[in-house]
Amino acid sequence: MAIVEPVPAADQPCFLASGDTALIVEFGDRVDQRLSGLVVALAHRLEQAAIPGVVEMVPTFRSLMVHYDPVKLPQAELKRRLAPLLEGLEATGGIGRRWRIPACYHESLGVDLIEVAERMKLSPTEVIERHSATTFHVYMMGFLPGLPYLGGLPPEFGLPRRENPRIRVPKGAVAVAMSMTVIYPLESPGGWHILARTPVPLWDMGADPPALLDAGDKVMFEPIPLSRYEAMLAEAAAGRLRLLPEESPGSRSGSKRA
């Protein structure tokens, strides 16, 4: 799964039916930031268009799934309504919010850091530097409520998943595989390599929306020492840690797309 590939000049999106209640608008079959930018841009336009019968949209790496009610909106009509929205669509980098997420790479938390460094033939410090120097792009949310798939790592992070997935990956674990990073919002089984842990809650049922991140957002990790991690974790446990985005470039609020 390569992250950066040459992109054809014009990706003609295609429609794929997923039964009578979902239509996929597919821009390609790769994990690619430009394709993802097109997906997010279309989601944004479709949200603005507020077409009656469209129930919700799910952006993924390379396609947008549009869930709809076929009684109110037959597929042919949905396609007719989508066509003008696809015209002149440009991969937008400016829609999402920017985040700096504190992460502690201490080896007591980043339990796979040393093994990953060995496999990458780097020092642990170099792994931390390269990981925290990356501006990540949120391709999509999935697998668990609030879990972001973050792309943008250099290809040397293209490790396969662990051969023996863990039964329990702790909440807040920052893990890598296949040149991507995920943050586990909840304790969960998982098979990626854990480099760090963040004290910031990625999923808060009391918030609206409950997920901190959304597809199209940009993320950087800011290394913090163990003492700071523990202090912030205590703040989070007391409900006082609420991370805000760095800037809001006239963007959507991250409110639900319904």
Add this chain to the structure above:
Amino acid sequence: MTAALRVIAPGLMTTLQDLGRRGYQHLGVPVSGALDPVCLQAANLLAGNAPGMGALEIAYQGPTLAIEADSVRIAAAGGQAAIDIIGPDGGAGQRLAPFESARLTRGQTLRIGALSGSAILYLAVEGGFAVAPVMGSQSTLTRGGIGGFEGRALQAGDMLPLRQAAAPEREEVMLPALDLRPPARVRVVLGPQDDHFTQAGLATLLGSPYTISRASDRMGMRLEGPTLEHSAKGYNIVSDGIAPGSVQVPGNGLPIVLLADRQTTGGYPKVATVISADLPALGRMTPGAKIAFAAVDIETAEAAARALALEIADLPSRMAPAARKHSIDVDKLLGENLISGAVDARADPRSEP
């Protein structure tokens, strides 16, 4: 005193469900909701509710519930089951049929037995349950602990709070039992990734009977039978969205039909999608049952969706006053053994984190 139903016995897997949690799939939150939305809506209408209100979804074996309210109106819709209203003295009481409302009073106990004819039965109460919606829905996602009653299936000792402390007296109502038989062939629209399968693989899907595995749950119905041959494109795709009824086929070639608690995205090719009109019937089917598929075009699927919507909209006009005398036609009960093992089919996380 708070009006409530006290859970004496929870049944095998009893959860609060409505029509699902919409608008949060882009954050990774599954829709959930009733496996059989037709019967959910029928139960609510009989109880005097708006059709989409949250009700108890009962799988295979019903619960026993003590009435701890001045009065409550209930209605059950779905599979056949012995539904007994037991008096405070514990003596044999009134037997209620599914698709019929009844008013119960404090001290009475409602006991629902094993189901037949469908895997699912809904129990609605007039006014609904006083459970705060989570992300706009009362539906329970047990995997994740979201929504419903404390995010889980009912347990003995639970007190299910009711919105209404009492039910007004009025004539009870019934519905002619709905036709809950599974279709001879479950209809699918091919795609979105039918090109990941050979012609032989597609012929296998459409030409072979499958058996519903015991490793099925609200997330997905796992099928046993001949394996589908993937084409040279293989069995991994870059993850994309998952629709209700998506038929995904992982590397072992055995199809999984994704149901109410399905994950929002996934990395296996989806050979076909069950049409929305046939999904309630799928939700009623039990492990061990046979299933066969037939491909239809999107226009056929949409016509079926409109027909089902009309049928549901027509339910109120089919309601009639209930007969005074309650009896049950034992011959109507199917002899199937519906008690299957409780299943835990956690999605194979292969390419997932």
